[in-house]
Amino acid sequence: MSERSETEQEAMAATYAALVDHGYAGLTIQTIADEFPKSKSLLYYHYDDKDAILREFLSYLVEEFRADFDIDDGDDPRETLDSLLDGILPRDIDPDRRAFRVALLELLARAAHDDSYADSLSDLHAAIHDRIAAVIDAGVESGAFHAVDPDDTATALVALASGGMLWGVTTDPSVATRTRAVLDAYLDAELYR
Template structure:
């Protein structure tokens, strides 16, 4: 049991290192040696856990999107009202300048390849399915509470909510200004509320 725990910790150490390396250098520049250097282990240790760079990156994308999904779901579950759930969802997505910068630098690299690499597309689809489930929960509860438009359907509205969130975060990232993070979060909330009340 102790051996299993240590091996899982080592895997997480390597994945964390891969995330940091990708965030700082980009997908194309990162090698197994880069990941090993960031993890402060030998390349052989990385090879022990992963067959190649692609295997590390596939597991990294699963790990990253899984962590974010779980965090967002937990934040939303703590709230009782549609507006509270929406605020919690957006607050969770807008984790902070440093966290959002690191994540979106890596995530955009993956998205650029998702249309050509089926496994990335499948992992990303699972992430967006989770996002859609949260958005559907917010929408349907808000419709029951009478604060969101009854004309809206989850199939068309749920993807738009995440599109607004991701769009605002990408626009913030491109601004290069950490001080605008809160303003983009507020604009995101206002835009989603306008969408849901239309």
């Protein structure tokens, strides 16, 4: 799906690992290099600074969500929707998942003051929303889902999952668990046939 070189893909994996280990505040080219299997000079060759890597990382996340959804290829709308929602609000938020989500919140807070991040994160939101809407649309077409409005339902699901994540990873973890349970009950009642 991605046309990135092996080096670029390794840089993205290293950025993810550095965000998990150090958060946004502790992210430097050095902490990314520590997770990078090749030489640090290669990182500098590809990226001007940590902000350049981070913006590239956000584009990489966007691409992950821009994958095609195709029922004829055996994609199941219910399973795919479940795994997309897991991407925002997993049922089990282990320490790494929590750390990555906290780093994303820090990036979102930064985006409020920095347009270059706001654009990247707007793209990320749109990619998540559009992919969830596409999966819902496919599920409605195939008869697996009730005939809901895909766009409105995607708006509701992204907000529900994001809100549970916001409070759950920063304050009380049980907020995340309870929100995911309410979200699952909503899907059972309103979406799944």
